[in-house]
Amino acid sequence: MNTIQSLIRDVPDFPKPGILFKDITPLLQDAAAGREVVAAFKAYAQKLNIDAVVGIESRGFMFGYALALELNVPFIPVRKSGKLPYQTIGVEYALEYGTAKIEMHVDALKPGMRVLVHDDLLATGGTAAAAAQLIEMQQAKVEAFTFVVELDFLKGRDPLKAFSNEVYSLVRYAD
Numbered sequence: 001m002n003t004i005q006s007l008i009r010d011v012p013d014f015p016k017p018g019i020l021f022k023d024i025t026p027l028l029q030d031a032a033a034g035r036e037v038v039a040a041f042k043a044y045a046q047k048l049n050i051d052a053v054v055g056i057e058s059r060g061f062m063f064g065y066a067l068a069l070e071l072n073v074p075f076i077p078v079r080k081s082g083k084l085p086y087q088t089i090g091v092e093y094a095l096e097y098g099t100a101k102i103e104m105h106v107d108a109l110k111p112g113m114r115v116l117v118h119d120d121l122l123a124t125g126g127t128a129a130a131a132a133q134l135i136e137m138q139q140a141k142v143e144a145f146t147f148v149v150e151l152d153f154l155k156g157r158d159p160l161k162a163f164s165n166e167v168y169s170l171v172r173y174a175d
Contacts, residue, residue, distance in 0.1 A: 001040075001170055001171060003033050003036065004027060004033055004036060004037060004148070004170055004171055005171045007024075007026045007027040007030055007033055008022050008023065008024055008026070008027060008148075008149060008171060009022075009023040009025065009026050010022065010023070011023050022121060022149045022151070022173070024059060024120050024121075024148055024149065027148070028062060034063075034066075037063055037148060037170060038063060038066045038067055038070055040170055041063060041067045041070075041118070041146050041168075041170075042067060042070045042071065044144075044146065044168045045067065045071055045116055045144065045146070046071070048114070048116065048143045048144055048166070049114055049143075050071055050073055050114055050115065050116045050143060050144075051073055051074075051113040051114045051115065051140075052068070052073050052074045052075070052076050052109060052113055052114075052115050052116070052140075053065075053067050053068035053071065053073060053074070053075050053076065053115070053116050053117075053118055054075075054076045054077075054078055054104070054115055054116070054117045054118065054131055054134075054135060055068075055075060055076070055077055055078065055118050055119070056078045056102070056117070056118070056119040056127055056128065056131055057077065057078060057079040057080055057083070057102070059119070059120035059121070060078075060118050060119035060120055061077060062120070063118060063120070063148065064118035064119075067116075067118060067146075076104060076105075076108045076109065076115075077104070078102050078103070078104050078131045078134060079102065079103060079104075080100070080101070080102060080103075081100075081101035081102065081103055082103075083103070084103055084104070084105055086105045086106070086107075087105065087106045087107075088103035088104060088105055088106060089103065089104060089106055089134060089137055089138070090102065090103040090134075091103075091130045091131075091133045091134050091137075092130075093126050093127065093129070093130040094126060095126065096124075100127075100130075102127065102130050102131060102134065103134070104131075104134050104138075106138075108138065109135060109138040109139075109140040110138075110140070111138070111139035111140065112139065112140065112141070113138075113140040113141070114140070114141055114143045115135050115140050115141065115142055115143060116142075116143055116144045116145070116146060117131050117132060117135070117142055117144070117145045117146070118145070118146045118147070119131075119145075119147055120147065120148045120149065121147060121148065121149045121150070121151070122145070122147040122149070122150040122151065122156040122157070122167070122169060123151050123154045123156050124154050124155075124156050124159070125154075125155075125156035125157065125158060125159040125160050126159065128145055128147075128156070128159075128160055129159040129160055129162070129163065132145075132160070132162075132163035132164075135163075136163070142163040142164045143164060143166060144164055144166035144167070144168065145160055145163075145164060145166065145167045145168070146167075146168045146169070147167075147168070147169040147170070148169070148170050148171065149169065149170070149171050149172075149173070150167075150169035150171070150172045150173070151172075151173050152172050152173060152174050152175075153173070153174060153175050
């Protein structure tokens with residue numbers, strides 16, 4: 001995982017002053033490291049008997065789709081409000097300043113499906129928890145959450161415990 005961490009770039013003051021953004025773009029540009037990421041997620045997920053992978057817009061699509069292919073299960077996109085073409089269900093959730101809404105297609109999951117939620121980064125956990133709410137609205141079950149990067153100091157795992165205790169991150173930052 002040292003290779004993966006070395007390819008995560010710090011971008012100060014993005015998207016606003018005081019934020020140190022963890023940019024996975026260099027990781028995406030390294031095919032060997034990308035295969036390493038997918039292999040690590042696959043090794044973790046194989047023990048879970050997953051029926052689908054839900055990827056959160058937009059960076060969660062990249063490794064989430066590759067993981068779904070490796071597990072031979074459907075990939076379900078969760079997008080910002082108004083971006084999906086078919087009928088949707090949505091959840092509004094709190095951000096630091098205001099709210100946001102994410103959606104998935106109404107027919108994306110079947111009751112009882114076991115779902116893995118994937119995104120590139122776990123910060124406060126709000127977006128992943130909102131995605132988990134969408135999954136439960138379709139009477140499916142969140143089995144696990146996976147992330148490339150986790151910012152431990154923001155305690156993003158806490159809101160996810162209501163859905164699953166399975167949280168796997170490849171690279172974790174204590175501060």
